[in-house]
Amino acid sequence: MLGGGDGTVGASPQAQSPPAADDVRAQLEILLGSPDLDAPARARRFLRYVVEETLAGRADRIKAYTIGTEVFARSADFDAQNDPAVRIEAGRLRRALGRYYLSDGLTDPVVITIPKGAYVPHFAWRTLQAAKPHPSPGAAPTGHRVDSPPRRWTPWLGVASLVVFIVAGLVFWGPWRDGMSGSPQASTPSPPGGPTLVVLPFAALGEPSAARTYADGLTEEVLSQFARFKEITVLGREMSRSIPSGADAARLRRDLGIRYVLEGSVQVAAHRLRIMGRLLDAQTGAVLWSQTYDEDLHVRDLFSIQDDVARKVATAVAQPYGIIHRADQTRTSTRAPNDLEAYGCTLRFYDYRAALSDKSHAATRTCLEQAVALHPEYATAWAMLSVLYLDEDRFGFNPRAGSSTPIQRSLEAARRAIRLDPENARALQALMVALFFAQQPAEALEVGERAVALNPNDTELLGEFGTRVGQVGAWQRGAELLEQALTRNRGHSGYYSGTLAVYAYMQRDYARAESLIRQAALDKFPLYHFVAAVICAQLGKATEAAEARDAFLRMRPTIFEHWDDEMAKRNYRPEDAAHFAEGARKAGFPVPARTAAEMALQAATHQR
Template sequence: MPVVRVERRLAAIMAADIVAYSRLIEADEARTLASIRTLRSQVVDPLIADHRGRVAKLMGDGAIVEFGSVVEAVACAVAMQEGTAAHQREVPPENRIVFRIGINVGDVVVEDGDLLGDGVNIAARLEALAEPGGICIADAVQKQLAGKTDFAFEDTGERKLKNIAHPVRVWCWSKGSAPPAAGAPLSLPDRPSIAVLPFDNLSGQPEETYFSDGITEDIVTGLAHFRSLFVIARNSSFAFRGKSIEMAEIGRRLGVSYLLEGSVRRAGARVRITAQLIEAATGAHLWAERYDRSLDDIFAVQDEVAQTIVSTLVGRIEDAMLQQSLRRPTTSLAAYDCLLRGLAHFRNDTETANQQAREMFEKAVALDERYAVARSYSAFVKVAQNGHAAAPAEVLDAAYTEAKHALELDPLESRCHRILSTICLYRREYDMAEQHLRRAFDLNPNDTDGLIMKGRLLAFRGRPEDALVSLEAACRLNPLRPGWYDAHFGIALYSLRRFAEAAQAFKRMPLSGSWSSARLAACYAQLERTAEAQAAVAEVLRLRPDFSTAEYMRKSVLLEHAEDRELLREGLIKAGLPA
């Protein structure tokens, strides 16, 4: 029998898909198809040609495009999203064409011009993970981008993709997660300001990145304890990972005077940490140091780095304050390692992430029963697994007991106060929630999550204008804020009857669930945008066929004042959600 040779080649594959295509077609088929044709001819096709791409497959709602270069594929994808947004700016929101895009690089099978194989399948699965207007790329793509573009992709961890045997590490881009665009610089704060860039993982094992990230984050946390410093939040500085951007430009975009960069090399029982403090405007190196230590000394190294920076920037700080603010969280490296792994899982949005985080937090507590932060997160993740504010009373009670015990173990740990505050809020104990949140803020005034929680609590307690002040302050500390911040903006804006702005905030949330879709439906109903309200209601009922406004208000709504609750209930009912 003749041997059939299969044509294979290495390619960068872009999978693009139109969001809500079926709804658009159902609403107005002729208009939608005409709009897609115009968009293709004026934006998409020219960009693909400019970046030397080839359309391998064209469907009504999307396309598979082949590129010979990862850089060209990603540059084309970003240009496509930005060009499409500009092209559709004047189109009513309910009629806009919006893409999701996924990019993979790998071996593909070529058959009659079409592309087949896992390389293509993974690109399609990544596209499904992207938010509307966003891009998701595989880790193999991110590695080839390093140092070649200014595009900022955020590491979202490993994902289990449908019908793909092995998990894939996924990086995501959206206009909300990219580094601030070059434009007017942020004004410098009236105190020394610093951003800690993600320390490079030099261990030779990509899976060890969680460890170098954890070291970086602990230095951020140590610095953030000092009121005399203005410290940029972790995810804003991490957006510059692997980007060839001048230090002065990073400082300008983040609005800080100083930058800290470094690396971590972990080998056996030893670790080498390098760190250097840079004046952003001039690029001058103010201080540099290398630490070769046993892993058992890792906490001492973190303390030493943070203390040296503080003394360099601020001058003399009382030793007692240093010792209070930079305490060792645990004496067990294994427990610390489990905490870092747990936090890495906890920041993901996969179905299994909370369970994986819970296992790591519980393991950390088993290794060190007095590890207060791990115990606090262990309490909170169980609440998250059970619906946050909608968690059953017995779950909230057990979490409260565990989080209170964690605080007794370390009453000066701001995160323990912050987590206990949230659990008290879910238990509708508003005064106690505010008391613990105030204490958390006193202990760590640069904790952006704490500021966001303060804004959230103020909104729930009927002070939405004050809430916006806290929320905006958090966004200054965290210019590349995560999408879940927008939920709290939406809550405050809705109570202020700024329904259009509230709708935009809820729409910016990276994950659309029944909670946010219900809020969006209420906004549209108050604006009398009937079609959009109906679409949001349909999404709620698709996700929760048994949805009831009364049950939603009872379980998931934390508004303390009757008038705020009634305004929301009115919007939900007006939108057409079941009473």
């Protein structure tokens, strides 16, 4: 545990006094000096102002009006009631702090938050639970004094970063100042062959002052939402702001290598708000997606509207099986097979996940192994490879002999992906599943909670997390998460429907379970036939149960020799594993006469 202010080891954070002013100021400098705090300069000034005012005993002065006039340099007639600038910046800062403390700030000793509905910050010691998962390299060892937090930002590093920032600004600004005559370098390393997206500033239409504020806030939030998807590269806000309104998509592609352009507008009339967005293919100029969102500011507040619309845009465009994925899949499929390099392998992975067949498993595994050999720093490819290694064990697809087990190889690949990119949704998803099948469900769900918090818009991740939540017995919550994933993304509907069928079976709603397993229609996937067999058996449909049973036994004839192991690795509760055994016997499967789960339930009954 973190030590107390006197340096003693093992003191409970809850038992300590609140952080002293020096502790808070040290943490403030860590925050403001961290490149991982995703907040613009104005939000950082906002944070410093409210923290210093609170420490000086002037928290009662922290109002929207004083922030607007003293931080944002608004005039004395600033109307805080009708101008939402402060509310928007506060919301942006809350989200930036939340993301920071879930990633780079996991081991920071002091947590600074801005509670919703207010602007006065709250200071607290980091609790053990929050600090536990995945400590950052160089984190303080147990017993480190919290009144001397590790500094990750030194003055010379700040000067060096400033120089780099100025040089980068000249590199990126030059082409636009000179009519886009140059070829600037990419702002961040992109996935090998992966798509690059720029978000143009949303245009402000209608009432000028309000529309401009709304448009700026929405552009920032859309950028933040897109940045969570690691399969695409999104140019940063400075680059986005430097591009003039109405820039030609073809020139963006030629001069910056941009593949996709997102543009939009915000129109305000009285209390009505209309937001329009569209995605352009920079190579062809084609509109790949467009959507209009009409909102009423009397019904929902601006902050909720901004969050909701940005989430919907990012989910539709950037998620697995979304607009960019489908467009890239079409483009990649037209190449010769020997041209399918690293990024093409990630597209193959999603095809495999939709079909779940041993043939596509083998081809995708080979492709991804070649990709990481060429690009060992490609975190997403390592994460996908982790899932494929695990599927050798859980689905029996193309198992390899060797000194290490599929689960060991899966864990190793997932952890390598995490080391390369700690916030990569696919890496966190892979680690969650690998830990789950390594029979560490608590650790797996902890990773899953963190991953969903980092990117709640990723439906591939949401569906996988819902699957694991249900398997440990929280069937209702798991079903709700999967339903959300299905509603927002039909691209993986077969797998989700099959999992929901299991949930309905466990809740003894066999009629709904049958309807769902028919929707899954994964004929090449062995477990599809097992689930169909036990459901039909419980419904008394002997013929259908026998057909599904025979199909499964042709694919996985030896699985019942290891029945207890199969149930244990999926972390089913004894009552749920026994329920599966009951249905399997009715369907005619060679289940052991007494399973480990049934014996455990019997022993528990005798103890009562």
